[in-house]
Amino acid sequence: MSRRPSTVLIVGATGSIGRYAVAAALQQGYTVRALVRDQARAAGILPEGVDLVIGELTRPETLGPAVEGVDAIVFTHGTTTSERDVRDNDYTGVANVLRALGPRQARIALMTAIGTTRPGVAYAQWKLRSERLIRASGNPYTIVRPGWFDYNQPDQRKIVMLQGDGRQSGSPADGVIARDQIARVLIDSLDIDAANHKTLELIADLGPEQDELTTVFAALTPDSGESLDAAEDLVDLPTESEPELFRDDLATITAGRLNAGD
Template sequence: MIPENSTVLIVGATGSIGRYAVTEALRQGYNVRALVRSQARAASLPAGVELAVGDLTRPETLDPAVHDVDAVVFTHGSSIQESDVRDVDFAGVANILAALGDDPLRIALMTAVGVTRPGVPYAAWKRLGEKLVRASGNDYTIVRPGWFDCNEPGQRKIVMRQGDTNQSGGPADGVIARDEIARVLIDSLSRDGANRKTLELAAEVGLEQEDLADTFEALLPDAQGSLDGALDKNLVSVAAESKLFRDELARLG
């Protein structure tokens, strides 16, 4: 876990989840650094946020963003086009991990429910980003949220599942508010019970919990040395993955 006053880098800080993550990290007492592509894009961020101008697709711009950070929260996302997810979502994770080098830190990665569905190219690249995080040797929590903002007003009880078994491709797989996604990502940084765990995130009818420690604690950890989430199915061997992934895996050492 990381203590208050630690420096947290939010990747995708101006996005629809990233903005909530910035606010929640500040509320929890962290020093927040926001990775932004330009100063202009950061105009909507709260006062007190340190800006780091860089581009996930340009590795040479990322060193200032990762310098002396204690945690990285990935909230970035592009589209459902395979090329976009490969070049931004997956490559963004790969490039940040490469820039971090060997300095240990805590990671929270947001992907999506249904990443293990076979035959869905964009989901496969999100899953490969997860595998890089697990292979990095860092402490981490991987959060796969359901459908954003499809929950009803009284549907605020946070539910964490594993195995990625809900794969309809629609809100039946789970729904969750954006601010709750951000809260889970930031909460995971300070919870030992969240470490090295992969979860699907949804909300049920009821009040949001004041403390998620027991909810995290009840989850199974990912198997030691595995590149897959606990209870995940449709597993793919490293040898069967794309060369780009295998090259990035080798770059991690």
């Protein structure tokens, strides 16, 4: 059994998923740190007991205090379906936090989206690149690709984890899931060995929510340490053809992993 993390950094803590993630982490007994841009605003949103650290994902020089001393990081941030916004915030935020973390190890939970591997969808490819950086970092991780937020019916609470990213209609037909359940899966994954090195699409089915998720995680195929992509994905994005930004970030993060003796 791996050591349970103690201090969790929530990235995107004041967002619609992040708030639930903060609550779930506190309920599970973690020391919770939130990366925020506006301390006064965050204090009015987040519960007492959360350590508010000022920083911006797009300004790497501000992220050192946020990652100092944490042993888990949960990424819940997200923007629009604009390629530029996803590249400059969703992707770059992950890259900058990993750079700030350097060779130190932290248990990571990353939220992206169902349909991330859709061919030719520019904004989705940047989410996919953020996943690739996490896999290359050498950290233990779980990558969660949720379906459409809060389209589920009241009796549609059974948590289902899929792989292969085969649902790519770009509509709620791909699957639906409640926001609080997304947060629960992200936080639960930090302390479940069977969740490590797993990438999954997260949806809900008719039925009650499970009390425990170890067996659900255990049924998934782990990612290969020899690939930047998820275990059952079909992806045609050769690294040598990727944008220079990604290749530079990948080289830096991989070098940090090697320097750590991985």
